[in-house]
Amino acid sequence: MSAAPIEITGLAKRFGSVDAVADATFSAAPARVTGFLGPNGAGKSTTLRMLLGLIRPSEGTALILGKRYQEHRRPARLVGAVLDIAGAHPTTTARQHLRTYGALSGVSSKRVDEVLDETGTAEYADRRISTFSTGMRQRLSLATALLGDPEILVLDEPSNGLDPAGIVWLRTFLRAFAASGRTVLLSSHALGEVEQTADDMVLIDRGRVTRTGSLCELRSKGQSLEDVFLRATHEGAPLCN
């Protein structure tokens, strides 16, 4: 059997006395959008940063197609990630930023133009990033993630700062990405958005994965997803055994 696009097993991260992530186990399947949902400080970003090799786990493994991110020969071609665009120099333009990133992973300037179009960033491609709104920055982050035409997208709160039209656009984009057989792992604390975008859900609270399953499974027994989320967050009581 081939390895899952994303497989997290017994993953843990301690920062001093804080258990940011504790014994997390879940996977993300191809051709599906997996929502990684939890309240502020639940451990979502820490988990995604371990998956992307940015911080070292205290325990457990976070694998992409059976290997750690940094063990892949060309990881940027395999995985596109949106964490934040903080690394971009504010006086560069969006196009310059994408060309610089593209050059690092052997991507042509034609591909830069494609991702500018795909993400609706083309109209402000030649403006300085320092003048961008939060939503524009989010689109530029996504454009950066798409440069290598990846099989897997890992997105940390990608809808933060998007206006309603931007949120609908992002949802449509991610649904089409998954429909082409590729994999999306998407973190959020906004239940309504994830509910409309994801096929599968992983709920995390205070570092612990409290529920996993398809939306359909989580909503069974007449519960709304909101009920499941709130109960999983506040009580940790099992609902769907």
Ligand SMILES: Nc1ncnc2c1ncn2[C@@H]1O[C@H](COP(=O)(O)OP(=O)(O)OP(=O)(O)O)[C@@H](O)[C@H]1O
């Ligand atoms: N570098 C760090 N040093 C110490 N504690 C950290 C560090 N990074 C994260 N934490 C702590 O780990 C916990 C999980 O943080 P994390 O950023 O992963 O949560 P999150 O679910 O992404 O939250 P949010 O939705 O608010 O972005 C929090 O208690 C946070 O304060």
